[in-house]
Amino acid sequence: MSLPKVPLAVKVLVPLVGLVIGLGGLIVTVGILKAWWSTPFGPAVVKASQPIQFRHDLHVAAEIDCLFCHREALKGEAATIPSVQLCVFCHKVVLKDSPEIAKLLSIDQSGESLNWGRVHRLPDHVQFIHEAHVVFFSEQNKVQPSQVCSLCHGDVGKMKVAEQVRNLKMRDCVDCHRGGYFNYLTPEAEAAIKEAVTSGQRRAPPSDCATCHY
Amino acid sequence: MAIERKPEPKWVMVVDADRCSGCQACVVACQAENNVPLNTDAIFNQKRAHEWIRIERYWVSGDPDKRPDEVDFKNLKVKFLPLMCQQCENAPCEPVCPVYATYHNDQGLNVQVYNRCIGTRYCANNCNYNVRFFNFWEPVWPETLRNQLNPDVTVRSRGIMEKCTFCVQRIRRGDRLVKRENRDFKDGDVTPACVQSCPTGALAFGNIKDEKSAVAKMAHDDRHYRLLEEQGTGPNVIYLKKVDLHAAEDKAHE
Numbered sequence: 001m002s003l004p005k006v007p008l009a010v011k012v013l014v015p016l017v018g019l020v021i022g023l024g025g026l027i028v029t030v031g032i033l034k035a036w037w038s039t040p041f042g043p044a045v046v047k048a049s050q051p052i053q054f055r056h057d058l059h060v061a062a063e064i065d066c067l068f069c070h071r072e073a074l075k076g077e078a079a080t081i082p083s084v085q086l087c088v089f090c091h092k093v094v095l096k097d098s099p100e101i102a103k104l105l106s107i108d109q110s111g112e113s114l115n116w117g118r119v120h121r122l123p124d125h126v127q128f129i130h131e132a133h134v135v136f137f138s139e140q141n142k143v144q145p146s147q148v149c150s151l152c153h154g155d156v157g158k159m160k161v162a163e164q165v166r167n168l169k170m171r172d173c174v175d176c177h178r179g180g181y182f183n184y185l186t187p188e189a190e191a192a193i194k195e196a197v198t199s200g201q202r203r204a205p206p207s208d209c210a211t212c213h214y
Numbered sequence: 215m216a217i218e219r220k221p222e223p224k225w226v227m228v229v230d231a232d233r234c235s236g237c238q239a240c241v242v243a244c245q246a247e248n249n250v251p252l253n254t255d256a257i258f259n260q261k262r263a264h265e266w267i268r269i270e271r272y273w274v275s276g277d278p279d280k281r282p283d284e285v286d287f288k289n290l291k292v293k294f295l296p297l298m299c300q301q302c303e304n305a306p307c308e309p310v311c312p313v314y315a316t317y318h319n320d321q322g323l324n325v326q327v328y329n330r331c332i333g334t335r336y337c338a339n340n341c342n343y344n345v346r347f348f349n350f351w352e353p354v355w356p357e358t359l360r361n362q363l364n365p366d367v368t369v370r371s372r373g374i375m376e377k378c379t380f381c382v383q384r385i386r387r388g389d390r391l392v393k394r395e396n397r398d399f400k401d402g403d404v405t406p407a408c409v410q411s412c413p414t415g416a417l418a419f420g421n422i423k424d425e426k427s428a429v430a431k432m433a434h435d436d437r438h439y440r441l442l443e444e445q446g447t448g449p450n451v452i453y454l455k456k457v458d459l460h461a462a463e464d465k466a467h468e
Contacts, residue, residue, distance in 0.1 A: 209319075213329055
């Protein structure tokens with residue numbers, strides 16, 4: 001009795017194909033799981049196309065406070081994007097011959113709306129409150145409110161085009177609320193907060209679902 | 215180690231049925247504040263209409279021996295009962311959720327987490343008050359109402375259960391207000407849309423742990439009762455009974 005003779009090509013091909021399918025499946029599964037639970041592979045950078053090439057770096061270099069344009073960051077939910085009128089307030093004088101600013105001025109003349117491309121967009125079922133975060137970190141670290149923004153938004157002062165630097169998934173938020181926020185505090189502030197939380201004078205950052213999801 | 219932390223507030227609504235005129239202002243205000251989808255006649259007839267707060271209307275006949283449809287219109291009495299999620303202490307909707315999308319938080323609110331909800335509808339079936347609403351369709355607003363949507367509230371998509379939240383977005387705003395001013399909650403810090411819009415002051419909202427608050431005083435009114443209290447759900451909405459001058463003649467309920 002002898003086994004049927006298998007051609008050499010099949011003997012080589014079958015394990016090869018099996019290996020490819022198996023490895024491919026493994027890579028896809030790991031990719032999906034990693035994307036779901038933590039940071040997806042690759043740089044988590046989001047860029048948006050803008051109607052006007054606004055230069056954050058120039059405005060920061062000119063020492064304009066973040067809160068001068070993003071006026072509600074200290075008062076409410078959204079940091080808000082400035083109105084065209086606020087841009088024109090300076091730019092009717094400053095650099096009014098530049099081609100990008102000519103676009104801005106013509107939009108202001110025509111009365112159309114300026115639809116900026118949104119860079120940081122959380123899902124609709126998440127409510128992020130700028131006020132609470134900016135006030136907490138600026139009070140604890142004893143710094144100006146506009147020095148807090150970079151914790152989440154990166155060093156905007158070096159960006160020609162604004163981009164998202166953190167992945168801002170729920171893991172990112174929850175890690176910080178569960179104790180990761182100590183990394184962004186000065187040593188004195190960290191010690192004071194730890195003391196206040198353990199003695200019960202202060203609440204730890206909330207981890208109730210209804211803090212953000214409503 | 216002494217704990218000096220202020221206790222969490224416990225939110226309670228008081229509905230004075232005697233003052234309710236059934237004008238539906240609360241229904242409209244709620245619809246606008248909370249991005250509640252619009253209802254059409256067809257949706258209503260399917261009993262799939264969304265009304266986070268609704269006015270229940272009861273006809274009562276002046277004559278104790280006759281049913282309401284047997285008496286003259288002039289002898290009919292009408293009772294209105296605004297009904298919203300009762301934020302039950304022992305909520306029947308909570309244990310039946312397979313994904314913990316609804317739970318109680320430390321402020322006594324019955325929270326619905328939209329992104330956890332998978333739409334089994336068990337909670338709506340187990341609710342004693344019929345105040346949970348399921349999105350059978352993707353919500354649609356006419357073009358003219360697009361800028362009316364409240365950015366602080368999620369727009370619920372298809373397949374999601376939703377219900378009254380006691381305007382939790384306004385409670386969060388109140389949280390930040392008292393934190394900024396470093397004080398306790400007082401009346402008026404948090405006003406849900408229905409309470410704000412009520413022209414007769416039939417609705418009141420506040421922190422019942424604060425003994426000076428209006429709701430704490432109204433909760434001890436002689437007329438107070440809670441809906442379906444005997445079922446042990448422990449509602450956090452307190453109703454004050456409608457005063458009926460001829461109630462002594464009415465033997466139907468005795």
